[in-house]
Amino acid sequence: MANEKTTTLSLEVSDVSGQRIVRRDDVPPEMTVGELVHVFVAAMRLPDNVPYQVRLEREARHVNYSERVADAFESGDRVTLQPNIDAG
């Protein structure tokens, strides 16, 4: 868990292909995971009409949108944005 004294966290976010990776060093710990997804979807210019789940690689689990960034992540964590999307 993140130290409550930490002012911001550094997180690295990848798409599922592993071919696009973005890092932010100024993620506010009080932000929710849902808000974090919104920020990274915009930063990576991913389509915002697609639902994404966040997978935390260190714990090999999907993180809930309502969790606080400070509770879910450690600074330096790597997460993957996994879209729920259909081929037609």
Added chain:
Amino acid sequence: MLESGYRYVLELFKEDGAWLGRVSAEADWVPALEWTRFTALRRGLLPREALAASASLEPVWDAQAGEPHLAGFQVAIAADGREARCSFTTAYFRNLAEQASRHFVEQGLLSEGEIFRFAVAAYRRFPPSDNGGGAIELPPPLSIHPASLESYLRRAAPVGIIDAQDYPVFLPASLLKELEELTRAQAGLETGGVLIGRLFYDPGGPELFAEAAAQIPLRGQGEPTRLSFTPERWTEIQAALALRRREETCLGYWHSHPVAAWCREKGRQCCPERLPTCGLAQDYFSGEDRALLRAVFPRAYSLGLVVNDQPLGRLTFSLFGWRRGLIQARGYYLLEGEDRNA
């Protein structure tokens, strides 16, 4: 990230030149950016860091009408002290124009299916936009292996139209055979997976090319007109790719179109004469298919392969990829003989 000092506007006209109206053109610039990055890498103009290079977007004014009327735009990227540029025409805005035309159809100013024209204009804005915020894009862990393109071409046969703008893609016959068997096993339902393989660089060209070595199947069953790539399936695919430990790259995805089942469901009879002109039987990449390629595989080397399970027992393949920022049907090389990476 991408910096732009202009806002773009679409103007729509009826075929006879009558002005319909003006709409904001919030284009998706990522495909243009990725095409510029990949072209720089392909031609040996920039190092691998080009895949994370920041970029700027500049309008190219129409030679006769001048500013603010566009002939196209340029994307410029820089890495390692060097710069590369790619030009795009206003054809890049065609999809946006089609979407905008619906607004005029709803207003009764344009009829459904009526031909219209469009023009693009750009106006300076202050300060320039950069949607990246505080994010830093990092170069991907992309393995590019040295190889001779000529040696690949010697044991391959071209399939479809080979456009010089497209980078060469080699599909082993053994892989297509596997996809054919998976498609036939799921007859009437969509099936698919992720294409993995290797990128190669031939400094003699210079040219980049790809060989799709294998596929990771999507577990579970699709539906007649839909195949879901859920977070759980992505986790399985990522785990399978990691287990292979072969420095492979996700090249794109494949899925089947059970066209025969679609026709049966609609009570349509098919005959050999109608198949060549059928819009669904060959080279059909739906709006959902395009959205998936854009969302998951926006890199300009990415591919979408469709297995067309046609009526009358025929089965064919259609390959799609990025060309100047647009998704297009493209040709490939069928690689005979043993897959060296199997």
